Amino acid sequence: MRTDLTLLLAAVIALGLAGCGASGQGGQEANVPEYVFTYAENQAEDYPTAQGAVRFAQLVYERTDGKIEIQVNAGGSLGDERGIIKQMRFGGIDFARTSLSSLADFIPKLNVLQMPYLYTDANHMWEILEGDIGDDFLNSFEGSGLVALSWYDAGARNFYSTKKPVECLEDMKGMKIRVQESEVMQRMVRALGGIPVPLPYDAVYSALETGEIDGAENNWPSYDSEGHYQVASYYTVDEHTRVPELQLVSEVTWNKLSDEYKKIIKECAQESAIYERQLWEKRTRESESRVRDNGCHVVELSPEEKARFQEAMIPIYGEFCSDYMDIIEAIMEAGR
Numbered sequence: 001m002r003t004d005l006t007l008l009l010a011a012v013i014a015l016g017l018a019g020c021g022a023s024g025q026g027g028q029e030a031n032v033p034e035y036v037f038t039y040a041e042n043q044a045e046d047y048p049t050a051q052g053a054v055r056f057a058q059l060v061y062e063r064t065d066g067k068i069e070i071q072v073n074a075g076g077s078l079g080d081e082r083g084i085i086k087q088m089r090f091g092g093i094d095f096a097r098t099s100l101s102s103l104a105d106f107i108p109k110l111n112v113l114q115m116p117y118l119y120t121d122a123n124h125m126w127e128i129l130e131g132d133i134g135d136d137f138l139n140s141f142e143g144s145g146l147v148a149l150s151w152y153d154a155g156a157r158n159f160y161s162t163k164k165p166v167e168c169l170e171d172m173k174g175m176k177i178r179v180q181e182s183e184v185m186q187r188m189v190r191a192l193g194g195i196p197v198p199l200p201y202d203a204v205y206s207a208l209e210t211g212e213i214d215g216a217e218n219n220w221p222s223y224d225s226e227g228h229y230q231v232a233s234y235y236t237v238d239e240h241t242r243v244p245e246l247q248l249v250s251e252v253t254w255n256k257l258s259d260e261y262k263k264i265i266k267e268c269a270q271e272s273a274i275y276e277r278q279l280w281e282k283r284t285r286e287s288e289s290r291v292r293d294n295g296c297h298v299v300e301l302s303p304e305e306k307a308r309f310q311e312a313m314i315p316i317y318g319e320f321c322s323d324y325m326d327i328i329e330a331i332m333e334a335g336r
Contacts, residue, residue, distance in 0.1 A: 032066075033068065035068045036069045038071055039053055039094065039096060039097075045074045052247075052275055056272035057070035060264065070094070081096075088145065088249075089144070089146065089250070093250065095247070095248065097152055097247050099245050100113055110140075112137075114243050117313050120335040121335075125244070129151050133330060146248050146249070146251060149246075149249055151246060153280040155219035155221065158217060158219070158235060158237050160216060160228065162232045162234070164234065166238070173194070178198075178213045179198055183320075185217075191315065191316055197213050215234075220288045221284060223287065224287035224288075233296045237300050237301065240309065
């Protein structure tokens, strides 16, 4: 009798477990992913690029009926960008959003898109990136171990200062300007008459406050969110660099996928890029409004003055992009 009861209970439990495993939400069969991929993002979860990555992952999951799951790791949890790129080349990380400064170490042609004063405005840049020149850059990754999927926006960088506004080229003379640890950025500041001071990003506020530096440069959201406007209240809209970023997939990962999955991923990457641009524009407007409301002095360079800044960059173009001067000339011509 005890044996029969034990067998009956076991059968009931087994049926219950089987029922739980067979049905998902709403009684539908649960989808089991065919692939589970990693996505590296070094910005915080609320940053436009990180939100764009999440949208990308959601779109891919939906359009593959749950067969491809992409897990977004924000906040730099998978390492710095150069380390991430190295891992992607061997399939250690599947997807990422990275800056061009990190990628240019592997694909020197990308240095073109980092050159200062390359574009007249945002519309000029997007016309280039969404046209034949942009497609040529996206197709230049062969042999790198990476596949480029879509462009992401990272805004425009501008100068800001503590003691006086920068209204003309002469105002830059002798100013100590914090820059990233980038040879291009250091050469740019020297060419404008300033003194470049490479500093870690988290040291900028203190250096501005103590007078170690006279100014720095960054986009509106960073100037706002880091509180730099509190100690450097002069902001000059010169848009010296407007450098896009890229969504990428490891070639090892890419080669695992069917043509159908590749098509879906490319489409989702493009849609997420449009979404990210909208988020970036919104955040930029909010930051600019907040900074202006706090009484900061904002200078808009005239087209004539901006042309003087751009002319000072000609030696830098030749120094870093001597093999690609035809591309630089085509980009600049398109903006005239």
